[in-house]
Amino acid sequence: MTEVARGLAGEQRIRYGDEIIRFRVRVQPDRRLPRVAIHVEPDGRVLVDAPSGATPASVLAAVRKRSLWISRHIEAARVRHDGLQGREYVSGESLLYLGRRYRLKVAVQPAAQVHAALRGAYLAVTVPQRAPEPIRDALEAWYRQRAREVLAQRLEAVAATLRWVRSVPEMRLRSMTVQWGSCSPAGRITLNPMLVKAPRECIDYVVLHELVHLLHHNHSPAFYRTLDRHMPAWPALKKKLDGMAEDVFRT
Incomplete structure (x- = not known):
């Protein structure tokens, strides 16, 4: 030490x-x-x-x-x-998905299953009763499902451009309050499902950051040189993502 x-x-x-x-x-x-x-x-x-x-x-x-x-x-x-208040989960609230803002639209149907879907400019949620908990749960499930698909696609796409990545690493999702992602010593990539709220270019920055850790498992000058070489604009993307953090993590 x-x-x-x-x-x-x-x-x-x-x-x-x-x-x-x-x-x-x-x-x-x-x-x-x-x-x-x-x-x-x-x-x-x-x-x-x-x-x-x-x-x-x-x-x-x-x-x-x-x-x-x-x-x-x-x-x-x-x-x-x-400046960011907690959500009330009522129609009209602003929600992020892939960097764009959508309006929450809540429909109450007593016999319906809880469901969420993107419909035009709205993220529509159907619930059997008007209460915050089922609406929040429906949104969280929808975001997690979209994260599972979108983040896996971006991981595969970015990994394909890196010579040191022989095969797409295992990916898992884990809700984190202050981290976008991590890379274990064994090479497993963990990503925050709420990252799916950010623009694609910001997602690619986080994915690249973690994939560079497969080569440099630290934040050494060599790590940042590699990051610079493959994504010269990463500082601006990091700043943009950090500026969205409170809104992205807001529940």
């Missing part, structure tokens, strides 16, 4: 005025740049990437130096989150 890992394991915190900034440190042994990189995730979490040669003091100094920047980004994430 490196010095920085021993000294800054788990959640860390510093004080900035009356505010407490909490963050986690990720040690990256293959990180060539000597500086510490700080990221504020869309949900307001602060992640600090540090090379293995960094000391706890240098990491803390880097976080303190950028305290104002971190504080502003945390506040922006909080404002975005507070």
Whole structure:
């Protein structure tokens, strides 16, 4: 274990005025740049990437130096989150699918089976009674089914362009509150079913990101060089996807 890992394991915190900034440190042994990189995730979490040669003091100094920047980004994430109310599951609400907005249209038919389908500009849900729970369940089932089909198609399409991918990896869906996807050491790709709400180009970015992990199971400079080579526009797509995060995850 490196010095920085021993000294800054788990959640860390510093004080900035009356505010407490909490963050986690990720040690990256293959990180060539000597500086510490700080990221504020869309949900307001602060992640600090540090090379293995960094000391706890240098990491803390880097976080303190950028305290104002971190504080502003945390506040922006909080404002975005507070501006999004929970869904009421009534006709007229806006829903995302593949980056486009559709209107929820609820039909109540006492003898009907719970069902959801895309019909023109509407995502139509039929339920036997007007209550939020069956409407929410119908939408979640519909999104998961569409995710199973669309994400599998995109995984196959993107994998076909990569020389190091010999066969399409196993894919599974798992609901996650802050992650779009992951790649296990065994090479299994896990994707968030809510990703199907995002535009196709953003889906392809997440899929490529995880497939590059089959070659580089870290976020080293080599990882990002490979990502750059196959999708030069990925930073803009990541920014677009992160900007949609609260709306995508809203329930």
